[in-house]
Amino acid sequence: MARKLAAFTGRPVSAAEELIITPGTQGALFLALGAAVNAGDRVAIVRPDYFANRKLVVFLGAEVVPVRLDYLGSTGKAGLDLAQLEDAFKSGARTFLFSNPNNPAGVVYSRQEIAAVAELANRYGVTVIADELYSRLLYSNQTYTHICAAGIAPDQVITILGPSKTESLSGYRLGVAFGAAHLIERAEKLQAIVSLRAPGYSQAVLNTWFDEPEGWLAERTAQHQAIRDDLIAVFRKVPGLSVRVPEGGSYLFPRLPPLTLALHDFVRAVRVQANAIVTPGTEFSPDATDSIRLNFSQNHQAAVQAVQRIAQLIERYRA
């Protein structure tokens, strides 16, 4: 496992000291944050980003310091506000947590952005927790930079991965966190009291992770990309709707035109009238009151039809 992760990221990984196998990637996120963050700490978090990040920081008694991601206004990079990130570090944040590709927007951080994050983390002594759950599912030969191999001090970075998404092995509840030995040691101690270990019999599936049949990943990515392209085409025809084409992952995060319904009512209307489940943008960023997140990892035709129904619903409730 350590050898595979080292080959994938380009950073050496000590199996004995720098790797923990966790109950799912959600478990990895909790254990990494639990190891790095104490009550009263300040934790920098991207807006928008995965909703559990914020909730975990609150559960740990720490304070969220938001950092803006201008995903709609950027191309060739994710759009992280690096000045705001530095301000967060200056204000005392000693942990920075982000997902790459970003969940919900599916955008990938550029090599320059990752290098800048690494440089700032080194300068301010910040621990970076990189949730790279979707980093195997990249479209059109998108380049990807693992921050753990981008010049950051080895004892200041934890990377999180798991076979739940691209590989559809979520039901086994397996994940990994690897990096800073002193934090992995704390994560092991925390795991001993909160969940003991990842399910033993499940762990057998890790043997084939990264060793899938030749061509499997390319085919899976192509299928996802074809769905993505068809969904984007539907949304592009909706006047006033903004959506960035995701570079990885299985999500779309469109900004909707003004509606006569509040966001939560529209999400309910999507469920009841369009028979589709979407997540309100406010789960990812308090100010994303005009956005919804869609998961398109399912059936191609069903996904296109669902988005067509959502587009019709936008017209019905257009302000």
Add this chain to the structure above:
Amino acid sequence: MARKLAAFTGRPVSAAEELIITPGTQGALFLALGAAVNAGDRVAIVRPDYFANRKLVVFLGAEVVPVRLDYLGSTGKAGLDLAQLEDAFKSGARTFLFSNPNNPAGVVYSRQEIAAVAELANRYGVTVIADELYSRLLYSNQTYTHICAAGIAPDQVITILGPSKTESLSGYRLGVAFGAAHLIERAEKLQAIVSLRAPGYSQAVLNTWFDEPEGWLAERTAQHQAIRDDLIAVFRKVPGLSVRVPEGGSYLFPRLPPLTLALHDFVRAVRVQANAIVTPGTEFSPDATDSIRLNFSQNHQAAVQAVQRIAQLIERYRA
């Protein structure tokens, strides 16, 4: 599952509102405590009791209020100091966590003790978390009282069970917590951010839990009891050693005679010279500096031989 738990404990369980399936019983313990306890709270905990209890309370930023269990000086009851328990509740503890059968001592709380705990909990508005992980493995028709069915207010008790011990299904990482609906709801929300859910494919084994083949539990219990009796016989021949015969579970918790070695050095000597793993008593109670916990759930003959080697080591290091 809810029907089986209701039949086992004698308390109705609503599957929709009063039951959560967790990643192992360790996960159940963490989620129940995480739901019930806030930073700064006082939590009453038995001494000695399972070591993770204390560590979880500390992790949650709460304070441990110890309550003595005189397991060596009691018969026909576990030996809980009820006056000290009431003092703990008077001092502001609003949660009481205990294992029954007790881990490490294997003693079972009497009907009177459980009734008294329920009555005190009702009077002081205390939430009781009962870790009943070993409650199916009871020796010689030992009677057992589930506190959830002993007159405690339904919204003040959480019971924890799992198929990891008696049933040897630990590798599947499955547990349950059931009881107070408002706490189960909080536990569900906490699970959503710390571990998402118990492993999906594993959950199939819950279908046969409590529905094992006729006679299976009796045979398994008889096998454990035969090991227990042989180990107790070995320890009874060691002058100055005190041990109570456990009424349930797979542990012995002998108090050793004075030794020339400190406890941790003796535990290391047991590992290196007697090729056996025991846990220092101080993991269960800071003042149990003269006790060790043994697990006898393994091979009968190997367990007896290991205890014989430990008895020899006691002679070697007798003060």
